[in-house]
Amino acid sequence: MSEEIRRLSEELARDPSSLVFLQLGEALRRAGQLDLGLKVAHRGLERHAHNADAHDLLARIRVDRGELQDAFDEWDMVLRLAPNHVGACKGMGYVLFKQGKLPEAESHLSTAATHDRDDASIATALRMVRRLLRYAHVASNGNGTPGHAELLAAQRRVEEEARLLFADILGDGEHTALLLNSDGLVAAGLYVTADGEDVSQEVGAALTGVRDEAVRAVRHLDLGAWKAVMYETDLAIVALAPAIDESMVLVAAGRSVPLGFVRRVLERCVQRATAWLEEVA
Amino acid sequence: MSASQFEGVLSLLIRQRGVLGCLVVGEADGIVVDSNVQVGVQSNVVAALAAALYRKARLCSAAAGLSTVGFLQLEAERGHICAIGRDGLVLVTLAEPRAHIGRIRGAMLESLGALA
Numbered sequence: 001m002s003e004e005i006r007r008l009s010e011e012l013a014r015d016p017s018s019l020v021f022l023q024l025g026e027a028l029r030r031a032g033q034l035d036l037g038l039k040v041a042h043r044g045l046e047r048h049a050h051n052a053d054a055h056d057l058l059a060r061i062r063v064d065r066g067e068l069q070d071a072f073d074e075w076d077m078v079l080r081l082a083p084n085h086v087g088a089c090k091g092m093g094y095v096l097f098k099q100g101k102l103p104e105a106e107s108h109l110s111t112a113a114t115h116d117r118d119d120a121s122i123a124t125a126l127r128m129v130r131r132l133l134r135y136a137h138v139a140s141n142g143n144g145t146p147g148h149a150e151l152l153a154a155q156r157r158v159e160e161e162a163r164l165l166f167a168d169i170l171g172d173g174e175h176t177a178l179l180l181n182s183d184g185l186v187a188a189g190l191y192v193t194a195d196g197e198d199v200s201q202e203v204g205a206a207l208t209g210v211r212d213e214a215v216r217a218v219r220h221l222d223l224g225a226w227k228a229v230m231y232e233t234d235l236a237i238v239a240l241a242p243a244i245d246e247s248m249v250l251v252a253a254g255r256s257v258p259l260g261f262v263r264r265v266l267e268r269c270v271q272r273a274t275a276w277l278e279e280v281a
Numbered sequence: 282m283s284a285s286q287f288e289g290v291l292s293l294l295i296r297q298r299g300v301l302g303c304l305v306v307g308e309a310d311g312i313v314v315d316s317n318v319q320v321g322v323q324s325n326v327v328a329a330l331a332a333a334l335y336r337k338a339r340l341c342s343a344a345a346g347l348s349t350v351g352f353l354q355l356e357a358e359r360g361h362i363c364a365i366g367r368d369g370l371v372l373v374t375l376a377e378p379r380a381h382i383g384r385i386r387g388a389m390l391e392s393l394g395a396l397a
Contacts, residue, residue, distance in 0.1 A: 199346070206344040213337040214355050217330040217362060221375075224358025229334075231353035233342050252347070 002031060012040075017047055025057045029064060037061045052082035059091055068095045086116045093125065100151055102133045120182035120246035127245070130280040131158055162188035165276055169268050175253035177265070179273045182246035184208030188273065191252065204250065211240060211248050228266065230259065239266040243273045290372065290392040291317035297388060299380025301360070304373045305396070306332045308339075308366055322375060327362075331373040335364040352386055365389045367396040 008024035021044035028037035041058040048054050059074035072095045078088035089112035096105035109126040116122060135154035136146035146154070165188040166177040178189035184205050191200040210229055218226045230239045232255070239251045239262050251266045287305045294303040295317045302318030304327060311329035318324045339350045355362040363374040363385055372392060374385055 193346075203345040203347075206341045209341045210334070210338050213330075213334040217334050217355060218357045220326060220330055221360070221362075223360045223362075226355060226357045228356045229338075229354070230356075231338050231342075232351040234348035234351070236347050238342065238347060 002027070005031065005033075019044075019048065019051070022051075022053055022057055025061065029057075029061050034061055034065050038065070050081060052078045052085055052088075055081065056085065056087045056091070059088070063091065063095070068098060071095055084115055086112050086119070086122075089115070090119070090122055090125075093129070097125070097129055100148065102129055102136065102151065103145070105129050106133060123245045124181045124187070124247065127277060127280045128158075134280065161276070163190055165189055165272060166269050169265060169272060173253070173265075174257055175251060175262065175265060177252075177269045178204055178250045179243065179269075179276075180204045180208060180248045180250060187247060188276065189250075191250075203252075207238070207240065207250055208248070211242075214240075228263070230263065230266075232259075237262050239263065241266050241270050243270050244277055247273070247277070249273050285315045287315040287395060288317075290395045291315060293392065294372075294374055294385070294388055297374075297376075297380065297385050299377040300374055300385065301377060302327065302375045304328050304331075306371045306373055308332050308336050308369050308371045314370065318375075327373065327375050331362050331364050331375075332371050334362065335366055335371045335373075339366070352390060354382060354386070356382075361385075363389060365393055367393055370396045372396060 005024065005027050008020055008027060011020045012018065012024055021040050025037045025040040025044065028040060038061050041054065041061055045054050045058065055074050055078045059071040059078065062071035062074060072092055075088040075091045078085045089108045093105045093108035093112060096108060106129045109122060109129060112122045113126055132154045135157045136150040139150040139153040140146045165179065170177060176191050178191055178200055179187045181187045186200045186204045189200065190198065191203045192198050214226045214229050218224065226242060228239060228241045230237065236255060237253045237257060237259060241249050243249050249266065249269045251262060251269055253262045291303050294300060302316065302322040302324060304316040304318065304324055305314040306312065306328040307314060311332035313324055313328045316324045334355060335353055338353055342348065342350050351365060353364045360378060361376045361380060361382060363376065365372050372389055374389060376385060
């Protein structure tokens with residue numbers, strides 16, 4: 001049990017009617033202790049049945065448990081209590097997206113984006129849904145609401161576009177590029193090791209931490225926005241740069257590639273990623 | 282600053298165009314071991330943040346299978362942070378946007394031996 005969870009548990013034990021169960025439930029959710037988190041959320045709701053954030057907590061735990069419809073119903077309750085609740089709009093958009101109901105997902109995510117323009121994850125999700133919708137309509141030749149087959153075709157097209165986004169910039173060179181979203185998940189590109197293994201997600205997740213430290217450093221030293229981080233390792237040169245919606249482009253090249261060339265490739269990849277993301281507003 | 286074993290390295294770096302300060306920092310704790318900085322540079326803050334950035338890059342690179350980190354450069358709108366580490370110490374340079382990073386990199390690579 002982490003120190004934070006222990007502290008919050010003790011606080012809740014001292015005052016069972018306090019709202020600290022919201023923090024405790026969230027801490028348990030983040031720690032992956034979903035059964036315990038669920039119990040805490042339910043007990044909290046027994047005392048605070050009309051608290052929108054309590055229902056939101058329960059919905060997020062439900063999603064993590066894979067109980068999408070239960071989560072949706074819980075967020076529906078949140079919106080009855082707090083009609084402009086951004087978390088509920090975002091969550092319902094996510095569930096509808098996972099259920100393939102793209103027009104409804106787009107509607108909820110649009111509402112969430114209207115109320116919180118600074119949340120990069122909402123903007124990213126909205127762009128993805130709108131791109132899929134656009135391609136699904138193309139696949140159905142504009143005849144009515146796209147069906148399952150058209151959605152699958154759209155999904156394949158997006159995946160193919162994303163995989164090949166930097167292909168012509170990189171050519172057959174000894175370098176690779178990824179576009180990572182604000183959560184460090186791979187949005188486009190490919191990172192393949194010398195023995196052919198795709199390690200894009202692993203590399204992306206690992207290197208997102210460098211971005212976070214860079215942002216912290218420039219903020220505290222008043223250096224303005226960060227433009228790039230480049231570093232050399234025994235095996236590679238790694239270059240990172242920000243793109244829109246708090247996403248990040250990563251270029252990795254072999255040690256034989258000149259630093260200046262890596263920098264130019266990075267700049268071109270950022271331009272490409274920005275143009276691709278901005279295709280759908 | 283005091284005449285430490287790093288004085289020569291720091292004197293070499295601070296003479297580079299656009300360099301505002303250079304420091305030798307403990308990578309694990311971000312504490313200044315020695316420094317040569319211009320007036321107004323908060324050496325303790327630079328040391329802590331640069332060491333954290335370098336340490337994170339080293340750990341993340343290891344996790345990503347990219348081996349040991351050498352020279353690192355953070356470029357921002359109003360300046361650069363350069364860092365290179367060895368044996369638990371990090372040599373850090375804070376520089377203005379006009380600084381010649383190629384020269385600073387060369388000087389820092391040459392100075393790496395002094396960290397041993």
